[in-house]
Amino acid sequence: EPEVTQTPSHQVTQMGQEVILRCVPISNHLYFYWYRQILGQKVEFLVSFYNNEISEKSEIFDDQFSVERPDGSNFTLKIRSTKLEDSAMYFCASSYREGTEAFFGQGTRLTVV
Amino acid sequence: QKEVEQNSGPLSVPEGAIASLNCTYSDRGSQSFFWYRQYSGKSPELIMSIYSNGDKEDGRFTAQLNKASQYVSLLIRDSQPSDSATYLCAVNPRAAGNKLTFGGGTRVLVKP
Numbered sequence: 734e735p736e737v738t739q740t741p742s743h744q745v746t747q748m749g750q751e752v753i754l755r756c757v758p759i760s761n762h763l764y765f766y767w768y769r770q771i772l773g774q775k776v777e778f779l780v781s782f783y784n785n786e787i788s789e790k791s792e793i794f795d796d797q798f799s800v801e802r803p804d805g806s807n808f809t810l811k812i813r814s815t816k817l818e819d820s821a822m823y824f825c826a827s828s829y830r831e832g833t834e835a836f837f838g839q840g841t842r843l844t845v846v
Numbered sequence: 847q848k849e850v851e852q853n854s855g856p857l858s859v860p861e862g863a864i865a866s867l868n869c870t871y872s873d874r875g876s877q878s879f880f881w882y883r884q885y886s887g888k889s890p891e892l893i894m895s896i897y898s899n900g901d902k903e904d905g906r907f908t909a910q911l912n913k914a915s916q917y918v919s920l921l922i923r924d925s926q927p928s929d930s931a932t933y934l935c936a937v938n939p940r941a942a943g944n945k946l947t948f949g950g951g952t953r954v955l956v957k958p
Binding site: 776840 | 877878880892934940944949
């Protein structure tokens with residue numbers, strides 16, 4: 734069964750460092766997303782991406798964040814200068830059509846120390 | 847701010863019984879509704895989607911949507927210990943666009 738895959742599963746980084754979280758969406762899906770979940774809190778939308786550009790972003794997705802689809806399969810989230818409060822589970826998701834089911838990857842646990 | 851509200855639980859259910867979970871949302875224009883299951887430390891797993899008023903059944907799961915009341919529910923029949931998880935209600939607030947707004951989840955405990 735097709736699935737969204739994310740790497741790494743865990744990432745520990747020092748405050749101020751840059752991290753890149755990687756995702757391979759389901760192959761025939763056209764819409765890609767990043768969400769995050771701080772421990773014990775709700776899943777929060779960060780950004781959606783379609784046709785090689787950001788289609789929507791939340792207030793959380795400020796200038797320290799960027800997304801890229803560097804090739805036909807990967808979708809990345811870059812955090813330029815990590816802060817302690819960026820520690821969370823980051824989930825990539827994809828969907829085939831607008832407004833339809835989004836399938837989530839297994840997540841990357843980011844710990845900023 | 848567009849909100850999705852759920853009772854945090856825990857909802858304790860005997861094995862074999864029906865678990866009933868509720869979710870309300872604030873954006874009347876919402877079009878798509880989803881239930882996800884999330885085991886501790888894992889990612890959300892899609893269980894059901896529902897787009898129109900009424901009931902939708904898939905195996906032991908039934909989703910119910912009432913747009914007039916801005917209410918969506920999930921029934922789990924013949925609950926099993928493996929159903930013990932947090933169930934997340936997610937709403938797509940617009941017909942166009944794909945942002946999902948999640949509720950805080952209801953923790954379900956199925957006791958053998």
